[in-house]
Amino acid sequence: MKYNERIREIREDNSLTQQKIADLLHIGQRTYADYESGKTRIPVDNLLILARFYNVSMDYITGASNVKTEYPKA
Template sequence: MNYRERIRALREDNDYTQTYIASILNVGQRTYADYELGKTRIPVESLIKLAEFYNVDMNYITGLSNTITPFPR
């Protein structure tokens, strides 16, 4: 699973809308949709925000690991 699939799955598993997650990242809904579709590369800073928001480590959110480990605090 790559980061596009992972951020979509995390959003859907938590019943969040693209608009809500976009507001957390301070981007428009269309921009966030493009992140999920792979039309636009998501900035590393945004991946970090999402990992912290969902409380998962970066290896999980980027698809390098399938094991959920809490975001390091």
């Protein structure tokens, strides 16, 4: 699974709007929609914010793994 598919899936699983996540990332809703569609690459720092927010590992959110593990505690 590609990361753009994964971030859409996680958002929908949490019943969140694109606008809510765009606000979290301090970007416009259209930009976030472009992330989910794969039209625009999401910056790594935004992936980190999403991984923390959803409490999932970077491997999971990027689609490198299908094992849903928690975000590592510092």
